[in-house]
Amino acid sequence: xxxxxxxxxxxCQTPAGNEQAPSPDRREWVKGMAAVAAGLMAAGCTDQxxxxxxxxxxxxxLSKSELQEVLERLEKQYSEQYGKDVEVKATPAKEGVNFGxxxxxxxxxxxxxxxxxxxxxxxxxRDPQVHWITVLEMDKEHGVSLEHADAYYDGEQVPRxxxxxxxVACQQCSNPPCCKVCPVNATYPDQDGIVVxxxxxxxxxxxxxxxxxxxxxxxxxxxPSIPSxxxxxxxxxxxxxxxxKGVVEKCTFCLQRTRQGxxxxxxxxxxxxxxxxxxxxxxxxxxxxxxxxxRVFILKEELKTMPKFYYYxxx
Amino acid sequence: xxASSKKLAVTLAAAVLLSLGVFRFWAFSxxxxxxxxxxxxxxxxxxGKKTPAPDSKPPGxxxxxxxxxxxxxxxxxxxxxxGIFPCSxxxxxxxxxxxxxxxxxxxxxxxxxxxEKNRWCYDCHTQGNMDKLHLASxxxxxxxxxxxxxxxxxxxTLRDWKAGEHGKRTGSWxxxxxxxxxxxxxxxxxxKFQPLKPLPPPVRPKDLRP
Numbered sequence: 001x002x003x004x005x006x007x008x009x010x011x012c013q014t015p016a017g018n019e020q021a022p023s024p025d026r027r028e029w030v031k032g033m034a035a036v037a038a039g040l041m042a043a044g045c046t047d048q049x050x051x052x053x054x055x056x057x058x059x060x061x062l063s064k065s066e067l068q069e070v071l072e073r074l075e076k077q078y079s080e081q082y083g084k085d086v087e088v089k090a091t092p093a094k095e096g097v098n099f100g101x102x103x104x105x106x107x108x109x110x111x112x113x114x115x116x117x118x119x120x121x122x123x124x125x126r127d128p129q130v131h132w133i134t135v136l137e138m139d140k141e142h143g144v145s146l147e148h149a150d151a152y153y154d155g156e157q158v159p160r161x162x163x164x165x166x167x168v169a170c171q172q173c174s175n176p177p178c179c180k181v182c183p184v185n186a187t188y189p190d191q192d193g194i195v196v197x198x199x200x201x202x203x204x205x206x207x208x209x210x211x212x213x214x215x216x217x218x219x220x221x222x223x224p225s226i227p228s229x230x231x232x233x234x235x236x237x238x239x240x241x242x243x244x245k246g247v248v249e250k251c252t253f254c255l256q257r258t259r260q261g262x263x264x265x266x267x268x269x270x271x272x273x274x275x276x277x278x279x280x281x282x283x284x285x286x287x288x289x290x291x292x293x294x295r296v297f298i299l300k301e302e303l304k305t306m307p308k309f310y311y312y313x314x315x
Numbered sequence: 316x317x318a319s320s321k322k323l324a325v326t327l328a329a330a331v332l333l334s335l336g337v338f339r340f341w342a343f344s345x346x347x348x349x350x351x352x353x354x355x356x357x358x359x360x361x362x363g364k365k366t367p368a369p370d371s372k373p374p375g376x377x378x379x380x381x382x383x384x385x386x387x388x389x390x391x392x393x394x395x396x397x398g399i400f401p402c403s404x405x406x407x408x409x410x411x412x413x414x415x416x417x418x419x420x421x422x423x424x425x426x427x428x429x430x431e432k433n434r435w436c437y438d439c440h441t442q443g444n445m446d447k448l449h450l451a452s453x454x455x456x457x458x459x460x461x462x463x464x465x466x467x468x469x470x471x472t473l474r475d476w477k478a479g480e481h482g483k484r485t486g487s488w489x490x491x492x493x494x495x496x497x498x499x500x501x502x503x504x505x506x507k508f509q510p511l512k513p514l515p516p517p518v519r520p521k522d523l524r525p
Contacts, residue, residue: 104480112514129518151517157510221523261487272508273483273500285488286479294480314480 049073058185059090059198059237070200071237078235078242082226086233088241091259093191099253100193100280100287101264102296103167104314105144107274110135110158110165117269118169121254122240123232125224132218132251133266136166144297144311169266170195170216170251171299171307178208178217187248193280193308194253196238204246213300214307217250253277280308290314390494393458400458402445411442428505439464439503465497 056062056070071088078086115133124130136149140162149166159165176195179188186201187208209217223245235241236256243249254264258277267275278285287310290296296312405421415435418425427434441447447455448464456463466473475481479492482500486492501508 109508109511110513111511112516113511115517116514128523131517134517152519154513154516156512158513159510258488261489263485263488268483268485270483271500271511273481273495276480278488286484289478290480293478314475 049077053200056200058201060188074237074241078233081242082228082231082233084228084231084233086231086235086241088235088237089256090237091255093194094259095191096279096281098193098280098308099172099258100278100291100308100310101172101253102276102287102290102294102310102312104274104276105164105166105311106313106315107272108135108165108167108270109272110137110153110160110163111271113269113271114167114266114275117265118251120230121232121257121265122252123224123226123235123242124218124249125220125226125243126230127225128221130218130220130224130249132216132249133167133169134215136168137163138166140164144299166311168214168216168299169309170212171214171305171309172251172253174306174308175304177211177213177303177305181207181211183207190238192259194255194258195250196252196255197248197250198238199241199243199247199249202247204248206248208248213303213305217248219248220245274314389491390459390462390496391499393461393496394499395458400446402440406445411437413437413442425504428507429503459496461503462497465503469497 052069052073057066059067062070067090071090074088075086078088112135115131115135118124118132119126119130122132124132134151136146136151137153137160138145138150139148142148144166153160153163172189172193172195174189174193176187176189179185179195182188183205184201184203186199186203187195187197189195204219206217206219209219220243224243226242231242232240234256236252236259239252239254239256254262254266258264263277264275267277276286276290278287280287280291282288290312291310294312294314296310298307298310413435439448441449441455444455447457448461449455450464451467462473462476472481476494476497482497483495484492497503497506
């Protein structure tokens with residue numbers, strides 16, 4: 001094998017026993033550094049910010065000062081990209097809160113107002129299109145049956161004769177299969193029950209997508225496109241900040257809103273008031289009233305995923 | 316009976332009398348305090364519902380759009396057509412006509428599809444005071460409290476609405492919420508929720524441009 005040393009002494013060209021040749025340790029170190037540099041180049045790291053991004057730790061391992069640096073870097077990046085002041089927060093989960101969601105399928109009319117409100121609030125890509133909520137149209141004849149469901153219905157008016165509507169998004173499981181299969185722990189249930197994703201730690205393997213029995217996770221096949229004027233600048237690190245290409249995303253119960261005490265955007269967008277949200281640990285909350293007084297069920301109960309998304313019949 | 320037990324008996328008797336007296340005085344003063352409040356709430360509410368103390372309303376203020384439950388919940392303003400309220404603006408000079416008929420001069424857009432066989436305007440609107448609604452008992456009700464009128468027939472719905480189950484709420488899950496009145500979503504004259512045009516369906520995966 002050719003000698004890689006660049007010194008020009010004749011001696012150095014001799015195969016062995018030369019005192020001046022670099023030691024194997026040093027050679028390995030140089031090679032290692034070259035590999036790191038090549039890796040950084042391959043990852044598109046051409047400036048300090050992208051080197052920092054490349055070397056960033058998992059969200060839960062960041063110290064306070066490191067987190068602050070990350071948030072500032074992201075704010076700068078997004079503000080430049082979208083041409084307006086973008087705020088990236090990392091609000092921790094509130095103590096004594098476990099979020100639950102209820103949806104009245106006797107009232108939902110399938111108008112998809114929630115779908116597009118969610119897209120706007122959570123900075124989903126417009127092209128290629130990413131929707132976190134899928135509204136299924138089902139036959140009254142068959143009842144709740146995913147075999148008789150159509151997500152692509154259209155028409156002049158809803159509800160259509162003989163049909164009912166069944167919106168599905170992340171069910172925020174208490175026993176989430178997606179988090180079990182993630183090989184890098186990029187997705188995990190937070191203290192308030194919201195299953196979150198560290199988009200900067202996600203490697204895009206999509207194991208979580210195949211593990212999710214509800215088809216609730218979406219993959220960014222290319223760089224997301226969000227019109228600057230429609231981009232929501234009030235963002236959270238684990239929530240609605242613009243996602244990079246090649247990571248998985250999904251509903252986060254609008255944590256940028258709900259951790260500030262507000263209702264999720266879909267709740268406020270629903271024209272028939274079919275969507276309900278609250279703290280499962282608060283006995284006075286409307287979600288508890290529904291669980292205690294209405295006919296409630298969860299989707300695919302037999303899988304023991306224990307969703308915190310409840311479907312019910314209000315009528 | 317020796318002297319010490321006599322003393323004890325006297326002390327006990329005195330203590331009992333004293334406590335009775337104190338109780339009577341306490342009960343009397345409580346009665347005195349409760350008296351006017353009870354009357355006021357009886358006058359304001361019919362049918363055993365709780366009301367806030369009358370002095371919780373600022374004196375001389377417009378009727379508050381506040382539920383009568385313990386926690387005050389603001390309700391959206393009633394959805395009047397522009398320029399239509401106060402009704403007395405026109406109706407003051409008109410003679411009330413309770414005959415069931417097709418309206419030809421005004422309110423021609425109103426189609427009554429709400430137990431129309433048994434009802435007409437003055438079953439909810441008040442003859443002689445068109446700026447108010449009234450309950451079956453005749454008690455006047457402000458437009459901003461029209462849910463009381465609706466709840467006379469739709470009791471379980473009113474119960475669920477108060478609990479936050481029926482209807483839309485906006486604001487904060489943990490704090491101040493905005494309720495909508497029944498009539499913000501249901502046209503009181505034709506309350507069935509109207510169909511909507513659905514927003515576009517999602518792109519099929521095979522058509523997604525990567």
